[in-house]
Structure formats: structure tokens, C-alpha cells
Amino acid sequence: MAFGEFDLIETYFTHRLPQRDDVTVGIGDDGAVASVPEKSDLVVVTDTMVQGVHFDQDTPARAIGHKIVAVNLSDLAAMGAEPAWISLALTLPEINDEWLTGFAHGLREICEYYNCQLIGGDTTQGPLSITVTAHGFVPNGKAIRRSGAKPGDWLYVSGTLGDAGLALAARQHRQKLNPDYERRLTERLYFPSARVALGQSLRGIASSAIDVSDGLLADVGHILKASHVGARISVDELPLSLAVTESLSAEQAITYALTSGDDYELLFTVPEAQRGLFDTVTAHSPSKPVCIGRITNEPELVQLRFGDEAWELPEGLAGFEHFRKTELSQ
Amino acid sequence: MAFGEFDLIETYFTHRLPQRDDVTVGIGDDGAVASVPEKSDLVVVTDTMVQGVHFDQDTPARAIGHKIVAVNLSDLAAMGAEPAWISLALTLPEINDEWLTGFAHGLREICEYYNCQLIGGDTTQGPLSITVTAHGFVPNGKAIRRSGAKPGDWLYVSGTLGDAGLALAARQHRQKLNPDYERRLTERLYFPSARVALGQSLRGIASSAIDVSDGLLADVGHILKASHVGARISVDELPLSLAVTESLSAEQAITYALTSGDDYELLFTVPEAQRGLFDTVTAHSPSKPVCIGRITNEPELVQLRFGDEAWELPEGLAGFEHFRKTELSQ
CATH class of the missing domain: 3.30.1330.10 (PurM-like, N-terminal domain)
Structure with missing residues (x-):
């Protein structure tokens, strides 16, 4: 057949x-x-x-x-x-x-x-x-899991976030793009990289890892749930491309970086004791990961910060987590 | 997503x-x-x-x-x-x-x-x-392939053939069933067995094997192509269930057994030198395989026999192979 x-x-x-x-x-x-x-x-x-x-x-x-x-x-x-x-x-x-x-x-x-x-x-x-x-x-035994994050570990993400989500929104006429970046963004949506070399270099260094397919907040949530921990994320540290910052307001850019999917970057945690080794190993990484926050001991609680201030998703997306859950259990 | x-x-x-x-x-x-x-x-x-x-x-x-x-x-x-x-x-x-x-x-x-x-x-x-x-x-190295059949090897098939095809034809109102067998045939269509134990027992014994998913003739064709050999099949030796023989004429029954798919029996070849071991190993097999023919040295040629006579698929199905090829290359 x-x-x-x-x-x-x-x-x-x-x-x-x-x-x-x-x-x-x-x-x-x-x-x-x-x-x-x-x-x-x-x-x-x-x-x-x-x-x-x-x-x-x-x-x-x-x-x-x-x-x-x-x-x-x-x-x-x-x-x-x-x-x-x-x-x-x-x-x-x-x-x-x-x-x-x-x-x-x-x-x-x-x-x-x-x-x-x-x-x-x-x-x-x-x-x-x-x-x-x-x-x-x-x-043997070196696979990196979602469940190994510990309070105090540093939270990292590779590459830039929100590119694929912005490209999709532009294709669906939900968002205007700076035309100088249209081609680059479409490449990110259509031809995503897999961070294969980076992933292998994190063996024995990262305490947990996941790829960003559903969106940073959703995927960090999977690590937090599996590891029974929380996270504090500095939204002003999120890695953004020029394509995103030149097309969107700061608030919009952060929102895309937090909630849009399909970037296929790696999100992972590194214990303090592994940071020196981590910096050495990733010094020349083309998609150099940046530190965006830290793991806390409050299970599944995500605190968003901009500098020293609490930061919230804009109205309408504040219920993002709830919306997702409703969708999931439909 | x-x-x-x-x-x-x-x-x-x-x-x-x-x-x-x-x-x-x-x-x-x-x-x-x-x-x-x-x-x-x-x-x-x-x-x-x-x-x-x-x-x-x-x-x-x-x-x-x-x-x-x-x-x-x-x-x-x-x-x-x-x-x-x-x-x-x-x-x-x-x-x-x-x-x-x-x-x-x-x-x-x-x-x-x-x-x-x-x-x-x-x-x-x-x-x-x-x-x-x-x-x-x-x-290591014991996987049974399609490509190992040699001229002179015996051709075997497990279980019975045509059951699932007949059940499907009945469900699609293309064929009338003997009602006593409806339930059994539907079971064969819906809940096929996988010949897992038989397959493992054939390691080191069978020279080639395939499962009958597309129909006996199509699947024997895959073995012949991969092994560069031909086969002579005795259609009067094809294993048929009572459900099939009580619902169909002899010619129809043989045609279903040769051309209908979804039976998931094993079709395989056994060299003469392995036949004694094969009989011992499968003596108590619940889906005891039967010998239905022999491998020849004429590449991809299938000869169908009923007793000593040549046997042909009924008119309309004689072009079965050609139909398949056309369909495949559409």
C-alpha cells in the first residue's frame, strides 16, 4: 500500500x-x-x-x-x-x-x-x-538531560532568539519587517542551524539542556519542571539579532525572544564550578552562548527582570502560560 | 507547534x-x-x-x-x-x-x-x-537479508495467505464471505501477528527473508530482485485458511493468496543443507511454515505451477505485475 x-x-x-x-x-x-x-x-x-x-x-x-x-x-x-x-x-x-x-x-x-x-x-x-x-x-552515561539543573547554576542560551518567530509573523502579515533583514530572517525560519558541535562540547559541563523549539519561556519551563527548580531571567541580556532590534520596539523584541519558537538554539545550565571550563570550550563558538539568568530553588517559578526591575509580558500575552496550558489540554 | x-x-x-x-x-x-x-x-x-x-x-x-x-x-x-x-x-x-x-x-x-x-x-x-x-x-552479522537466496534454495511461507485481503475485500463489499468466518478474518486484518519468534529462529538457517505485506508475488519479487534469482511456486501448496477456501473458489483463493497484502507472514528461503535443522527448529511453530517452491537461476522470473501444469493469474490480474510497476512510477 x-x-x-x-x-x-x-x-x-x-x-x-x-x-x-x-x-x-x-x-x-x-x-x-x-x-x-x-x-x-x-x-x-x-x-x-x-x-x-x-x-x-x-x-x-x-x-x-x-x-x-x-x-x-x-x-x-x-x-x-x-x-x-x-x-x-x-x-x-x-x-x-x-x-x-x-x-x-x-x-x-x-x-x-x-x-x-x-x-x-x-x-x-x-x-x-x-x-x-x-x-x-x-x-556511556554522558547524555545531557533536562532534569539536572540545580539552584545557583547559570542559565545560558546560544545564538539569537526571536528571529524565526519574527520571520513567520512577517510571512503571515502579523508584523512588519525592516526590509534590509527580510532575507536573513527568512533563512533563519527556513534553514535553521542545529547546534550540534556546541551540544557535544557541553557534555560533562552543562547540568541540563534543551533546544528552543517552542519558545524560550516554554522550553525553560520544561527544564524547571524536570529539575524541580525555578529561574530568574534578565530579559535585557537576551541575545537579539539586529534584524529583530531594527524591526521591533524593545518590548516587542523581548516578547518575541521569550515566546516565539523555532529558533533551535540551545538553552542550558552550567554549574558555577564548570564555568571556567565552559568559557574555554566555547570561546570560539560561532553561536557563542550568553548568560541570561540563574537557577533558583523555587519550583517552576520564572522571574523576569529588566536590570533590577521586575518585567512582565505585555497585556494579552501575560496569560501566555495559561493559554498554552489550555491549548495543551484541549 | x-x-x-x-x-x-x-x-x-x-x-x-x-x-x-x-x-x-x-x-x-x-x-x-x-x-x-x-x-x-x-x-x-x-x-x-x-x-x-x-x-x-x-x-x-x-x-x-x-x-x-x-x-x-x-x-x-x-x-x-x-x-x-x-x-x-x-x-x-x-x-x-x-x-x-x-x-x-x-x-x-x-x-x-x-x-x-x-x-x-x-x-x-x-x-x-x-x-x-x-x-x-x-x-553481529546475523541479520537476515533479502539478497541471500541462491538457486536450489527452498521457498517457505508461514501461516496462511489471503486472509487479510479477503477481509478487506468483504469490508469494501467487493467480495462475499462465508459468515462463519467473518470474525476470524477481521481479526487477521485488524490484529495481524508479527512472526517474531519464527524470524529469530531463522537466523543462520534462512538464506533470505521478507515479510508478506504487499502480497506474496510482490514480496517474492523483492527477494528475487535483491538476490538476482528466480522462483518456481507451486500454487497448490500455498497455505490457505478454511475461511478462505470456504468463501472462495480454488482459483479465487489462490489469487488472493498470491496478490493480496497485509498478511504479515514470513516468506523466506532455506538452503538444502539447512533443511534438517530448519525442520527441527520449526517443528512446534504455531504458524508452521510450509514449502511452496524453489529458487531458480533465472533472474526475477516467477513460474507458477499447479501440480505439473503452468498456472496463470485470471484474466484482468494477469497484468498484475505491470499494473504495479505503472503505479509505482506514476
């Missing part, structure tokens, strides 16, 4: 994709066979993107191919894992050569960059939807 | 599911962390089911939950692998408590039976679609 699985995969996905030595059987059998290095744990992550929910009809196929891999590698990065293999489940309304060529191109580029092999999957007919399961390795 | 991932998974999928010792981090972090046993290879398989393609609106949610795991475990079985973990990507139009309860029930039953742990996944909003990636183990 799968349509054209073999022809389709052979045509679009088997050429010029990385071939790794640890894969014995790749695409074309009932399953793939691969080996995990000695003294390593396997890390497995899964993300789905659905047309109309995660992207619209105008999104270039190449961007979709890139992003479905990037969001998975971002999850691997948040665990401190080195990417190795992906499985692709591709559901398509029809076999459209132009779309498939673009999608495979985007997928191949990022797989080549990270030496990640496509080891199998499934192709079926139906409404456009893509699921990738990605596999990576960490040395 | 995933909706309610945490609440939803915690509510429906974390209770009463198997917890394995080889899983260090399960559901609730960015990824799962698990370990593969020493001297074992990892086997990874992926299957998607889409509403309107693989099942209809009337299919019970419990059956869908069972089947999406069963079809994946069937792929693992065809590789000779022992199931270990699954990841679940669930795309739902809405959060429907009754549906989710039924789905989780079906998924849990089969996971419990095979001691298979749900280690993670993704939940998103969209047209109903489910992708499972399943992970299993085989001793």
Missing part, C-alpha cells in the same frame, strides 16, 4: 547521500542494520512536520527537507549526541518530481554536512507530512 | 507500558537514551499508516494501535531481530479521548507481549497518520 517506495527512494534519496562504515544494511531491505560504537549509548529522537501546521504551501521543498533533519539534529544536540543516521517517513499527496527533487536536495545538504546517513523509512500516499527519527551517540 | 505533547503522552502512553533495563532515558526529554547489547547489531525499521489509505474511519482505534506496532515488528522479524524499543509519531486532527484510549490500549497490548518499550516520539495536529520506528537487536 506504500506507493513506489523503492523506485521513489532509489530515484531521489540514494545518490550522493553519506555512506557510513557503521551501517551494514541501508535502504532497500526490510530494515537497516547498523552498529553503535563501544562504550557509547544510542540517542533516539523523533519529529514530525505537517503541511498547514509546521509549514505552509509556499514553503520551498528544499527548506522542508533541511528543516525536518535540522529539528531532529537539534534534539540530538540538546542531549549532547553526535548524529549518525536518520529514518524518513514521507507521506505525499502525489509524486511531484520538482517537489521531491527540492526536498531531497535540502535533506542531502544537511545530511552531508553532519555525515548523517539515511538508513531507511517509508513512503506513503496521503496529506503531506514528514517524520524523521534520528539516531546519535554519546559516551 | 506540537500540541500537548507532554500531557497527551503522559496521560495515554506512559502508564503500564513495559520499562526495560536497557533504556536509561525514556519519554519526556529531548530524546531517549538506550544501550545496544554487546556483540549485537541494531536493526531499525519504519512504517507509516495513514487514514484513508491504510485504514478507514470505521477501523477501531485499538486495531490501529496494534497494527502500527505489528507491521514494524513484522519487519524486524523478517530481519531475524529481537524487538526492543519503538518511537511513535502520532498526528491527530483533534484530541479525542475515546480514540486515544483505544489506540493506546492496542499499542500497549502488543508492546507488553513483546517486551517492547515506547521510548519517545512526537504528537502533532493534522490529518490522522501514525509512524512508528522500531528498534531491535541481532547478533
Whole structure:
């Protein structure tokens, strides 16, 4: 009932994709066979993107191919894992050569960059939807979890926040952009980076980590819940791009940085005793993380500060957390 | 943009599911962390089911939950692998408590039976679609492939063929059933078994294997293509259930057995030198495989025989192979 699985995969996905030595059987059998290095744990992550929910009809196929891999590698990065293999489940309304060529191109580029092999999957007919399961390795016991943050740990985030959210809002005509930055912002939305090298360098240093996919406040919330701690965040320390600050008021920019998703930066905590090592390891990181706050002992409480003052989300978004919860339990 | 991932998974999928010792981090972090046993290879398989393609609106949610795991475990079985973990990507139009309860029930039953742990996944909003990636183990180098069949090897299939296809045809009012067998056939369609124990017992014995998901002729074709061999099949030896023989003419029954899919039996080849061992190992198998033919040296040629005579698919299905190829390359 799968349509054209073999022809389709052979045509679009088997050429010029990385071939790794640890894969014995790749695409074309009932399953793939691969080996995990000695003294390593396997890390497995899964993300789905659905047309109309995660992207619209105008999104270039190449961007979709890139992003479905990037969001998975971002999850691997948040665990401190080195990417190795992906499985692709591709559901398509029809076999459209132009779309498939673009999608495979985007997928191949990022797989080549990270030496990640496509080891199998499934192709079926139906409404456009893509699921990738990605596999990576960490040395035994070295995976970074959400649950290790302790009061006093420092809270860091990589790159800049709010870019992808602003690009999306502009595409949906909810927000005007400074036109000088339109292209850069669209790149951030369509071709997010996964902080793979940074994630691996945080092993043994970060006490907890997560990637910023739902928005900083939502994702910091996941760390706080898993670690039974709170956080104080200095909103004036949030890393913002010129594209964001030149398009928005300060309050709007901070709001985007706190609440919009899809940036795929790493958010993590570093104990005081690891800070020197951390600074050394990340000194030359291209997406150099900045310290935006500190972990407190008040479970799940987030305090926002601007300098010495309390800071609140603007009216209408003050209920952001509540809105999210309502949405979640619908 | 995933909706309610945490609440939803915690509510429906974390209770009463198997917890394995080889899983260090399960559901609730960015990824799962698990370990593969020493001297074992990892086997990874992926299957998607889409509403309107693989099942209809009337299919019970419990059956869908069972089947999406069963079809994946069937792929693992065809590789000779022992199931270990699954990841679940669930795309739902809405959060429907009754549906989710039924789905989780079906998924849990089969996971419990095979001691298979749900280690993670993704939940998103969209047209109903489910992708499972399943992970299993085989001793190093012992995975059974499609490509190992040699001329002279015997061709075997487990269980009975055509049951699921007949059940589907009856549900779609394309075929009348003997009512005494309706329930049994519907069970075969909705709750297929995965031949997990049989698959593992074939390691080191079978020269090639595949599971019958697309239909015997299509799936034997995959073995022949991968192994560069042909096959002679005795259609009068095809294993048929009473449900099939009591509902259909002999010609119809053979046609269903050859062309209808979804039976999830194992189709495999055994070299002459392994036949004694094979008979010993499978003597008490509940889905005892039967020999239905032999591998020849004529690449991709399938000869169908009834006794000593050539046998052909009935008019209209004679172009079955061609139809499939056209469909695949559309």
C-alpha cells in the first residue's frame, strides 16, 4: 500500500547521500542494520512536520527537507549526541518530481554536512507530512538531560532568539519587517542551524539542556519542571539579532525572544564550578552562548527582570502560560 | 507547534507500558537514551499508516494501535531481530479521548507481549497518520537479508495467505464471505501477528527473508530482485485458511493468496543443507511454515505451477505485475 517506495527512494534519496562504515544494511531491505560504537549509548529522537501546521504551501521543498533533519539534529544536540543516521517517513499527496527533487536536495545538504546517513523509512500516499527519527551517540552515561539543573547554576542560551518567530509573523502579515533583514530572517525560519558541535562540547559541563523549539519561556519551563527548580531571567541580556532590534520596539523584541519558537538554539545550565571550563570550550563558538539568568530553588517559578526591575509580558500575552496550558489540554 | 505533547503522552502512553533495563532515558526529554547489547547489531525499521489509505474511519482505534506496532515488528522479524524499543509519531486532527484510549490500549497490548518499550516520539495536529520506528537487536552479522537466496534454495511461507485481503475485500463489499468466518478474518486484518519468534529462529538457517505485506508475488519479487534469482511456486501448496477456501473458489483463493497484502507472514528461503535443522527448529511453530517452491537461476522470473501444469493469474490480474510497476512510477 506504500506507493513506489523503492523506485521513489532509489530515484531521489540514494545518490550522493553519506555512506557510513557503521551501517551494514541501508535502504532497500526490510530494515537497516547498523552498529553503535563501544562504550557509547544510542540517542533516539523523533519529529514530525505537517503541511498547514509546521509549514505552509509556499514553503520551498528544499527548506522542508533541511528543516525536518535540522529539528531532529537539534534534539540530538540538546542531549549532547553526535548524529549518525536518520529514518524518513514521507507521506505525499502525489509524486511531484520538482517537489521531491527540492526536498531531497535540502535533506542531502544537511545530511552531508553532519555525515548523517539515511538508513531507511517509508513512503506513503496521503496529506503531506514528514517524520524523521534520528539516531546519535554519546559516551556511556554522558547524555545531557533536562532534569539536572540545580539552584545557583547559570542559565545560558546560544545564538539569537526571536528571529524565526519574527520571520513567520512577517510571512503571515502579523508584523512588519525592516526590509534590509527580510532575507536573513527568512533563512533563519527556513534553514535553521542545529547546534550540534556546541551540544557535544557541553557534555560533562552543562547540568541540563534543551533546544528552543517552542519558545524560550516554554522550553525553560520544561527544564524547571524536570529539575524541580525555578529561574530568574534578565530579559535585557537576551541575545537579539539586529534584524529583530531594527524591526521591533524593545518590548516587542523581548516578547518575541521569550515566546516565539523555532529558533533551535540551545538553552542550558552550567554549574558555577564548570564555568571556567565552559568559557574555554566555547570561546570560539560561532553561536557563542550568553548568560541570561540563574537557577533558583523555587519550583517552576520564572522571574523576569529588566536590570533590577521586575518585567512582565505585555497585556494579552501575560496569560501566555495559561493559554498554552489550555491549548495543551484541549 | 506540537500540541500537548507532554500531557497527551503522559496521560495515554506512559502508564503500564513495559520499562526495560536497557533504556536509561525514556519519554519526556529531548530524546531517549538506550544501550545496544554487546556483540549485537541494531536493526531499525519504519512504517507509516495513514487514514484513508491504510485504514478507514470505521477501523477501531485499538486495531490501529496494534497494527502500527505489528507491521514494524513484522519487519524486524523478517530481519531475524529481537524487538526492543519503538518511537511513535502520532498526528491527530483533534484530541479525542475515546480514540486515544483505544489506540493506546492496542499499542500497549502488543508492546507488553513483546517486551517492547515506547521510548519517545512526537504528537502533532493534522490529518490522522501514525509512524512508528522500531528498534531491535541481532547478533553481529546475523541479520537476515533479502539478497541471500541462491538457486536450489527452498521457498517457505508461514501461516496462511489471503486472509487479510479477503477481509478487506468483504469490508469494501467487493467480495462475499462465508459468515462463519467473518470474525476470524477481521481479526487477521485488524490484529495481524508479527512472526517474531519464527524470524529469530531463522537466523543462520534462512538464506533470505521478507515479510508478506504487499502480497506474496510482490514480496517474492523483492527477494528475487535483491538476490538476482528466480522462483518456481507451486500454487497448490500455498497455505490457505478454511475461511478462505470456504468463501472462495480454488482459483479465487489462490489469487488472493498470491496478490493480496497485509498478511504479515514470513516468506523466506532455506538452503538444502539447512533443511534438517530448519525442520527441527520449526517443528512446534504455531504458524508452521510450509514449502511452496524453489529458487531458480533465472533472474526475477516467477513460474507458477499447479501440480505439473503452468498456472496463470485470471484474466484482468494477469497484468498484475505491470499494473504495479505503472503505479509505482506514476
